[in-house]
Amino acid sequence: MHAFPDFSRRRGLQGLAALAAGGLVPGLQAQTARWPDKPLRVVVPFPPGGLTDAYARLFADHFTQTLGQPSMVDNRPGGGAIIGISQVAKAPADGYTLLVSTSGTVWQNRVLYSKLPYNLDTDLTPIALFPSGPLAVAVAPEVPAKNMREFIAYARERQVNMASYAPGAYPHMVADQLNRHAGTKIQTVMYKGESPMWVDVAGNSAQIGIGSYQAFNTVQGRGVRPIGVTGNYRSPKMPDVPTLAEQGIDTPLVKLEGGLALMAPAGTPEAVLRTLNKVALACVETERGSKLRESFGIPNKPKDLAGTRRDWDTEVPIWIKMAVELGIKLD
Numbered sequence: 001m002h003a004f005p006d007f008s009r010r011r012g013l014q015g016l017a018a019l020a021a022g023g024l025v026p027g028l029q030a031q032t033a034r035w036p037d038k039p040l041r042v043v044v045p046f047p048p049g050g051l052t053d054a055y056a057r058l059f060a061d062h063f064t065q066t067l068g069q070p071s072m073v074d075n076r077p078g079g080g081a082i083i084g085i086s087q088v089a090k091a092p093a094d095g096y097t098l099l100v101s102t103s104g105t106v107w108q109n110r111v112l113y114s115k116l117p118y119n120l121d122t123d124l125t126p127i128a129l130f131p132s133g134p135l136a137v138a139v140a141p142e143v144p145a146k147n148m149r150e151f152i153a154y155a156r157e158r159q160v161n162m163a164s165y166a167p168g169a170y171p172h173m174v175a176d177q178l179n180r181h182a183g184t185k186i187q188t189v190m191y192k193g194e195s196p197m198w199v200d201v202a203g204n205s206a207q208i209g210i211g212s213y214q215a216f217n218t219v220q221g222r223g224v225r226p227i228g229v230t231g232n233y234r235s236p237k238m239p240d241v242p243t244l245a246e247q248g249i250d251t252p253l254v255k256l257e258g259g260l261a262l263m264a265p266a267g268t269p270e271a272v273l274r275t276l277n278k279v280a281l282a283c284v285e286t287e288r289g290s291k292l293r294e295s296f297g298i299p300n301k302p303k304d305l306a307g308t309r310r311d312w313d314t315e316v317p318i319w320i321k322m323a324v325e326l327g328i329k330l331d
Contacts, residue, residue, distance in 0.1 A: 035094070035271075038069060039070040039072065040070070040072070040095075040096055040098065041071075041096065041097050042060045042071060043076055043088050044056045044073055044074070044101070045084025045099075045101050046075065046077050046193040047192055047196075049193060049194065049215070050193050050212060050215050051132060051212040051214065052101060054214075054292055055100055055260045055262075055292070058283050059280055059283050061283075062279055062282060063279050063283075067279070078192065080167040080168065080330060081105040081166055082109075084099070084101065085106065085124075088263065088265060089117075089123040089265060090123075092265065093267035093269075094268070094272075095264060095272035097264075098127070098264050098276070099124065099262070099264070100262050101263070102132075102169060102259075102261070104319070105169070106124065106263060107319045108168050108319050108320060108322075108323040109330075112328055112329065112330045113331050115331065123265065124265060125267075126261060126308050126312050128281070128308050129308055129311060130262065131259045131298055132296075133212075133300065134229035134234065134235040135210050135211055136210065136213050136216035136226050136229060137210050137228040138210075138224050138227065139224070139227055140206065140223075141204060142204045143160075145227055146225075147227050148227050148228045149247060150227075151227055152178065155185055155207075156184055160187070161186070161188075161206040161207050161208075162174070162186045162187070162206065162208050162210075163198070163209035164188050164190055164197070164210075166190065166191075168323070168328060170253075173322070173323070173326060173328070174210060174230075176188070176326050177253055194212060194215035197209055199219065201219065201224050202222040202224050209224075213237045213296050214295050228249075229241055229242075230254055230256075231255065231257045232255055233299075236297045236299060237296075237297035238297070256319070262276070262280055264276065273305060277308065280302050281301070281302055284301050
């Protein structure tokens with residue numbers, strides 16, 4: 001039986017950070033009081049383009065404008081996001097090196113990989129979760145299916161390729177669930193981010209993809225057609241496209257909404273985490289933030305630090321349990 005993560009140890013690290021912010025750990029209060037006094041680096045373990053990169057750049061620019069220190073986005077793709085995440089997990093817990101990555105890479109990866117160069121339970125702590133909204137499920141121009149039921153029937157008769165923006169990401173898990181429960185023959189093909197993924201769907205190299213509305217919309221004019229959306233509500237950008245749940249697809253994964261996690265090394269002072277969370281909440285309320293959410297079809301917003309932690313403790317075990325049940329291993 002799989003032992004689920006011990007979130008109490010992470011809470012202990014956060015408690016230490018709170019003591020530091022309160023002046024009970026010598027030397028750290030003064031350090032926190034001076035923060036920020038140098039540039040911030042936001043690591044994105046994917047190439048430029050797509051929702052993860054867009055949120056990271058929105059946050060970084062707002063940090064620069066409001067806190068008076070330069071903030072840059074550092075794209076470090078490769079290794080199923082392991083390369084970029086490792087840099088943040090091993091960075092000093094001083095609030096100057098942050099991570100923005102898909103929730104799957106910091107939730108499911110702890111069981112999708114047998115061994116990681118960091119511990120996702122104890123080396124990182126959440127700051128905010130930017131909702132991803134309903135994801136577009138879309139097929140290549142040569143695929144005749146007009147809805148998900150028709151695609152399932154199509155994929156039972158022949159091997160098809162599912163394009164996934166990262167190993168173990170949402171599309172990868174959906175393909176695996178469909179193969180197990182619907183008898184499909186879907187092979188998952190991994191890409192370094194959404195942009196190259198959708199290009200191959202448009203070129204019929206992959207027959208189906210799942211990703212953000214904006215990235216999908218770049219190839220919609222090339223014949224890529226939406227046949228559904230994920231989550232419990234329809235996309236504001238595609239109100240006529242039913243959710244997979246509405247179409248009778250009852251696998252639990254299709255009803256969940258992931259997001260883009262903003263994280264820091266565990267042990268980062270509590271006062272710094274609160275400030276970073278406030279920047280995250282404020283940036284999505286700006287004109288640019290509103291336009292970003294509108295362009296991606298995302299009605300929901302990140303929560304405060306306490307709400308983020310509550311959701312984290314509730315949702316992470318659910319995603320991990322599904323990853324365990326699917327039995328996917330990426331190494």
